[in-house]
Amino acid sequence: MNEKQGPEGLKDVLEFPLLAALLGRRARRFSCGASIPDGPLAYSSRQEPLPLSELEKMLVLTATAGNTGWNYLITRNARYAPHFPNYSGAAGGRTFPSAAGFHTSQLFFTDDTGTYFFDTRDAPALRGPDQTGKEDLEKLLDMHRPRIRKLADTRLHIPTEEPYMEGHNTWCANRPGSLLLMPVADLAQHMLLIICFLVQNGYCLYDDVNKKEIPGIEQYKHLLEPDKVMPLTYGEQYAMTEATAEIACSCYAGMLLLQAMGLGGWMFDGIDRHTTLGATGNPEVPGFGFRYDTDDRWAVPNVTGLPGGFEGFCPPHYPDMRAAVDALVERKFGKGGPFHADTPGPFKESRNVRSSAQVHSEEFKACVALQAQYIFDSFGKFPGTVPSIFSLMYLQAHHLDLDFYDQHFSPGAYLSTHAHHMERWH
DSSP states (O other): OOGGGSOTHHHHHHHOOHHHHHHHOOOBOOBTTOEEOSSTTOEEOOSOOOOOOHHHHHHHHHHHHOEEEEOOOOOOOGGGTTSBOOOOSOSEEESSOOGGGOOOEEEEEEETTEEEEEOOTTOOOOSOOOSSSOOOHHHHHHHHGGGEEEEESSOOOOOSSTTTBOGGGTTTTTOTTOEEEEEEEEHHHHHHHHHHHHHHTTOEEEETTTTEEOTTGGGGTTTSOTTOEEEHHHHHHHHHHHHHHHHHHHHHHHHHHHHHHTOEEEEEOOBOHHHHHTOSSOTTOOTTOOEEEOOTTOSSOEEEEETTTEEOSSTTSSSSHHHHHHHHHHHHHSTTSTTOTTSOOSSTTHHHHHHTBOOOOHHHHHHHHHHHHHHHHHHSSSSSSSOSEEOOOEEEEEOBOHHHHHHHSOTTSSOHHHHTHHHHHO
């Protein structure tokens, strides 16, 4: 899409310097219609809230979690060369990195028009090879639009009070006119992928909580090495940390685009994740409607997934952990997966590259499932010491009330793209 086919601001997006986005990134929280009733920065906006246009919204969504073409995959591991490394979970790449190409997160969002799910995790390449140096934004956005699924006709209800929302966000988060985005990670699937990685490299888990070896693991000693043992809590912290990096990078990618577009907003973690997912137990705060369970062994509810949409790779969405392992293997090696011979790719000989990855054997799957089922049986959930479904980071986009910044800040509080946003986009 060029500037003749859309607002003049599109040219700004295509030409905006990366360094300017990096250095100009700031949390700009004061939107049209906002109010700070007291204190040194007291101000009440004289403007009405202004929702993002459909084009503005699609650009922010695509920057935050859009598909960017084919995942190049990990090219070699000496341990099982010449087989192609088979760690990755998705054939497509997105606007943010994921550990070993696992890609276990999806994006949810809400605005004045409703509540939505943006399904890009297992999309094929929605962006073709760029040989001209110019992006066809119109085509890119058109490929992403059908991947939006509406969950509700109203904005997500988040009470503007603690404990639902941190006190410093109650005046500015999820306000009318804003677009609120929330990436959500499937830690159950992520942990399964880590166990696969461990077994492939000769490791097994050890239950350091109950100080015991996983029963039955001895039958797979020929797959494992005696001195390669990973404590369960360490492995699950690994999964949570990797997924946190993934969803944080997702929001950061969208945050950089806000600078180029001249939109306000910020990335933050100041909304209770059980409130947004729907695990508060309060029927008046249903969130996105995720399934959750409680147990006397757990300090907080455990969210497992959105039925029919984003289901975690664990019970109750699968009858047992072996079924979850089988589903994971199908995602990787089945039709459309990164290691299926018929999946296209960036390689000149994609069939040869993808089919050279070693498919997980029945014995391998049994070894992974044994460890995963032990965790589920011992802790009542999978993973055992971290959530099954996890969210942490949010990105909000909104139109700035520049009068607030002009009254209270020195020159330079916003970029030229913010100063000229209305004339360039509306």
